[in-house]
Amino acid sequence: MPDRILRLQHVEVRVPDLELCTAYYTEVLGLIETARDVRDGVDRVFLKCWDEQEHHSVVLRQAPTYGLDHMSFKVADAADLDHFTDRLEAASVPVKRFAARELGPGWGAAIRFEAPSGHLVELVHGMERVGNMLPMTNPPPRPQDLVGIAPPRLDHVFVMAEDVEAFTAFFTELLEFRLTEQILANDGHQLATFLERSHTPHDVAVITGPNGGLHHFAFWMDDWNGIRDAADTLAYHGVQIDVAPTRHGVTRGYTTYFFDPVGNRNELFTGGYWVDPDFEPITWTEEEMGRAIFYYHREVNERFFTVHS
Amino acid sequence: MPDRILRLQHVEVRVPDLELCTAYYTEVLGLIETARDVRDGVDRVFLKCWDEQEHHSVVLRQAPTYGLDHMSFKVADAADLDHFTDRLEAASVPVKRFAARELGPGWGAAIRFEAPSGHLVELVHGMERVGNMLPMTNPPPRPQDLVGIAPPRLDHVFVMAEDVEAFTAFFTELLEFRLTEQILANDGHQLATFLERSHTPHDVAVITGPNGGLHHFAFWMDDWNGIRDAADTLAYHGVQIDVAPTRHGVTRGYTTYFFDPVGNRNELFTGGYWVDPDFEPITWTEEEMGRAIFYYHREVNERFFTVHS
Amino acid sequence: MPDRILRLQHVEVRVPDLELCTAYYTEVLGLIETARDVRDGVDRVFLKCWDEQEHHSVVLRQAPTYGLDHMSFKVADAADLDHFTDRLEAASVPVKRFAARELGPGWGAAIRFEAPSGHLVELVHGMERVGNMLPMTNPPPRPQDLVGIAPPRLDHVFVMAEDVEAFTAFFTELLEFRLTEQILANDGHQLATFLERSHTPHDVAVITGPNGGLHHFAFWMDDWNGIRDAADTLAYHGVQIDVAPTRHGVTRGYTTYFFDPVGNRNELFTGGYWVDPDFEPITWTEEEMGRAIFYYHREVNERFFTVHS
Amino acid sequence: MPDRILRLQHVEVRVPDLELCTAYYTEVLGLIETARDVRDGVDRVFLKCWDEQEHHSVVLRQAPTYGLDHMSFKVADAADLDHFTDRLEAASVPVKRFAARELGPGWGAAIRFEAPSGHLVELVHGMERVGNMLPMTNPPPRPQDLVGIAPPRLDHVFVMAEDVEAFTAFFTELLEFRLTEQILANDGHQLATFLERSHTPHDVAVITGPNGGLHHFAFWMDDWNGIRDAADTLAYHGVQIDVAPTRHGVTRGYTTYFFDPVGNRNELFTGGYWVDPDFEPITWTEEEMGRAIFYYHREVNERFFTVHS
Numbered sequence A, B, C, D: 001m002p003d004r005i006l007r008l009q010h011v012e013v014r015v016p017d018l019e020l021c022t023a024y025y026t027e028v029l030g031l032i033e034t035a036r037d038v039r040d041g042v043d044r045v046f047l048k049c050w051d052e053q054e055h056h057s058v059v060l061r062q063a064p065t066y067g068l069d070h071m072s073f074k075v076a077d078a079a080d081l082d083h084f085t086d087r088l089e090a091a092s093v094p095v096k097r098f099a100a101r102e103l104g105p106g107w108g109a110a111i112r113f114e115a116p117s118g119h120l121v122e123l124v125h126g127m128e129r130v131g132n133m134l135p136m137t138n139p140p141p142r143p144q145d146l147v148g149i150a151p152p153r154l155d156h157v158f159v160m161a162e163d164v165e166a167f168t169a170f171f172t173e174l175l176e177f178r179l180t181e182q183i184l185a186n187d188g189h190q191l192a193t194f195l196e197r198s199h200t201p202h203d204v205a206v207i208t209g210p211n212g213g214l215h216h217f218a219f220w221m222d223d224w225n226g227i228r229d230a231a232d233t234l235a236y237h238g239v240q241i242d243v244a245p246t247r248h249g250v251t252r253g254y255t256t257y258f259f260d261p262v263g264n265r266n267e268l269f270t271g272g273y274w275v276d277p278d279f280e281p282i283t284w285t286e287e288e289m290g291r292a293i294f295y296y297h298r299e300v301n302e303r304f305f306t307v308h309s
Helices: A018-028 A079-090 A164-174 A224-236 A286-293 A302-306 B018-028 B078-090 B164-174 B224-236 B286-293 B302-306 C018-028 C079-090 C164-174 C224-236 C286-293 C302-306 D018-028 D079-090 D164-174 D224-236 D286-293 D302-306
Strands: A005-015 A032-039 A042-048 A058-062 A067-075 A096-098 A109-114 A120-125 A153-161 A178-184 A190-196 A204-208 A213-220 A241-247 A254-259 A265-270 A282-285 B005-015 B032-039 B042-048 B058-062 B067-075 B096-098 B109-114 B120-125 B153-161 B178-184 B190-196 B204-208 B213-220 B241-247 B254-259 B265-270 B282-285 C005-015 C032-039 C042-048 C058-062 C067-075 C096-098 C109-114 C120-125 C153-161 C178-184 C190-196 C204-208 C213-220 C241-247 C254-259 C265-270 C282-285 D005-015 D032-039 D042-048 D058-062 D067-075 D096-098 D109-114 D120-125 D153-161 D178-184 D190-196 D204-208 D213-220 D241-247 D254-259 D265-270 D282-285
Touching (some): A005 A018, A005 A120, A005 A153, A005 A213, A067 A079, A067 A153, A067 A213, A079 A109, A079 A164, A153 A265, A164 A178, A164 A204, A224 A241, A224 A254, A224 A265, A241 A302, A241 B241, B005 B018, B005 B120, B005 B153, B005 B213, B018 B032, B018 B058, B067 B078, B067 B213, B078 B109, B078 B120, B153 B164, B153 B265, B164 B178, B164 B204, B178 B286, B224 B241, B224 B265, B224 D224, B241 B302, B282 B286, C005 C018, C005 C120, C005 C213, C018 C032, C018 C042, C018 C058, C067 C213, C079 C109, C079 C120, C079 C164, C153 C164, C153 C265, C164 C178, C164 C190, C164 C204, C224 C241, C224 C254, C224 C265, C224 D241, C241 D224, C241 D241, C282 C286, D005 D018, D005 D120, D018 D032, D018 D042, D018 D058, D067 D079, D067 D153, D067 D213, D079 D109, D079 D120, D153 D164, D164 D178, D164 D190, D178 D286, D224 D241, D224 D265, D241 D302, D282 D286
Parallel strands (some): A153 A204, A178 A282, A213 A265, B067 B120, B178 B282, C067 C120, C153 C204, C178 C282, D005 D058, D067 D120, D153 D204, D178 D282
Antiparallel strands (some): A005 A067, A032 A042, A042 A058, A096 A109, A109 A120, A178 A190, A241 A254, A254 A265, B032 B042, B042 B058, B096 B109, B109 B120, B153 B213, B178 B190, B190 B204, B241 B254, B254 B265, C005 C067, C032 C042, C109 C120, C153 C213, C178 C190, C190 C204, C241 C254, C254 C265, D005 D067, D032 D042, D096 D109, D178 D190, D190 D204, D241 D254, D254 D265
């Protein structure tokens, strides 16, 4: 079984205030700034989580509005870019190819194309490896000089689409993602789906909403205590917490939601389960959507559906 | 310095459906039933937490409506009942005296009187000791056959009063409680106060609301993980969770709120700090009441003020 | 990149007292018994962890001594069995093929062969799927009726070999495992290696010792608190705890070691990190072996090297 | 019931290298330096934990050897010093009286006397209050700029005595401490006892050993996760960890032991239970001493009895 797309590599998000957001992502969230770049007149700041090996996992892009510029997934081999180009073009999806470093510092060779929902999707190979922040010999388990929340890595991205089923088919049929969970409307159509390549509950997920919408992107935390400590840090810094630490029914994961200074929703996530390729998807009914999303409260706050980017 | 009132001994709560509530408190919350009794035509069920030594800490009382029958505090010496009788009567507060076992099985000698808010308050000495559920020699840290959430002990009671200041003065001046924290209105009057005898942030607290009201009573949990596990158990059993695991600003404690089957609000609580008798009270301003109560969300759900018993 | 071996599927361990061990693995460890079988005069009991989908992950085999009968890894496709048969036979490793159910109830089609260390290794496809213990629609995050420790799944196996380098080469070159960490002697040869297929720090590991030796097999736990709760359960039942909850330097994981009633070492493990296929291995020096194995104590108890099966 | 001694106020420990120890206690353990003082030619550094209100809880005293200079307990009222002076002198124990600030900066009025074990014991009242590190209005739950482990407060002291029973009688009969747990030899005499005034399992404890010996002093941590995080910090800084995170049978508490740079043993402790004054003591038998001390390993490392100061 080919193992081409490995996991989410990065998200590039639009921010109207680049300096404010850089301060937030480095000092409160605790990411590490690896580069700054101006290309085609657009200022960008490149960030990584401490345990990631590659050059960046979050790119902040100066823009008039907030939201998602694109999501990028790491492929295992250079040839995987050709493989997916062929599949996409065979399905009449236009594909653009970029050489290494063409898209920015540290960037790998990449292809880009549009999902049916209008989201720009990238597959990338050969990112510059800058190493995590530990030595390769006799490393401690964690650097001691981290600041803020300091999640070890990016986990997943959650977007919105008018046609969840078309988005899901695109990701499963063309990009070889696997469905782990779905929320079905009473008439049987998909309201939300959760898709993976990394043997975890989700690398990308989608819920009914405006095309191109970003619901949130999430960082991995090591455990429930880490999520609570993070909430203390968020509260201390006056960050708007959207949903205090709680549990999802979908993914079984633990979570807290909050907003960056310009309105992009962030999540800290942990938990979940191991997914084999032959995993049989879990289904949630429309009546139980509240429990699917917030397992304890069994109801979804209004912001969950109406506030996004 | 006299150490007379030691801590909250029990709450007696009214329940319209005694059997349903007994099932909930024993099977979901995991308390132990120690006795049943009919006295003056009223059915009651007596419950204790596993690590408590005395006969009961929660009494369920068959009644047409839900709410608090009375709260009872343990005093260290039999003579303390005389001491407080004198103080109360000197302040023109009528006091009733009861012999051991007069008020129910396992009950100690007690005095009862009414707080300015109309709450019935009891002080008790000489409760029957039934032991916790561990041997006195070479005990394991916890019984292995507990069911449900199984908190080790009752922690505090939170009530409502029209005149918070009168309630507070009654408890501090006559009953020798100490103020640890208060929420002040912009005009300086107390909206809520937190009072202790056990060197913890609170044994009893009061917030502005209808006289005689019960906001909730709380059980101690060992840590934040225990609170989350408990939320899983509550959700599994379909218990209505009012507030998912979160943190208080007041007390710094961790919490989850939920309702028993007839509408009495329960809390699981942990955290807090040590209080010396010379502790200087902490003040929260009206603008920060949201953060005082729910530190992460910084706002209080409507139910917090409107749903009580 | 082909993704053939997915993860450890099961271990079959020898136990001189099948009933005693079955009681231990089901009542203390909390696995679920799925079948019993007598084949070729040998009694076996089949067990699974609650969150596993397949028929078994631990097989207890009546035998005069304790130790490892074989370890089995799950492959993604039926054709992967042919692929590895070809590779192994090309390297002059004899391979035996077994049809589904030939090796026992619920068993998939399998190939078996011997590692240079004398360990019997199996690759398996098409295990009977019996489902985890949750419904496929609107599932809670965890069954509520689990007993004992109840880890969600098997994690890895750790064996002993006289020639760690030969074992490692066999697993990496023929079986396509990837090296994540190694402990090197001062002369540069490998004292221990950690190998993965599941993007976690290890699915199988090996340390210098007698050929065919089993050091331990490990179950996944959700977090550090779960490991501590498990230690309470072990202590309560009088299980011999070899190493109380602590942290590894290698894998960064949290751990506790203990023995089943006949002397097979078990581990509970959590933590670790995500491993991409291009992960650069971490090296530990001989001087830091103590810290590599037990990060807090920086020394290894004598039992670690001398007690195995 | 009189509540005179409230809790352990401070320990003064001897350190041959004052600067090295100050660096360790402030940068690794994360205490706050509040003063330095030279008195009678002896250099001392005064430290407090972040959540303590008083001027100091640990005093480092330049001395040729390590060990305990004295332990000090806080009394509630100034008159309590007279009360205990009377009791002690009635028992022919010489008592010295010191005025406020006479013994050092921030010091309260105090009395000092010797326990039968030769330990210097102090009772103190009116320590200078310097406040914890949070504002008195709308405080966050924890300062964000703490360094190192940063326990909120000192918890207890554990000493050694040739005659445990005489030490225990002195503390219970003259100083009004209460016995919570004891380890009894097969002949019935006390090998170790645990004594409290703060309604927790112990404020001071004693085990058989050389008179005047210090086994360890302990800081409170909020939970089991905090203890593990602390162990990471200790290991990172190369601190010698004596006992990695584990559980006591006595007190039910969670613990890790380690040594300061000159050999004084420190502990981080959490857990335990509430103690009423009428608490019936728990007894551990000599055979179960291993489990009493380290509940998981059921055996005590040799260092526990032989390494002390």
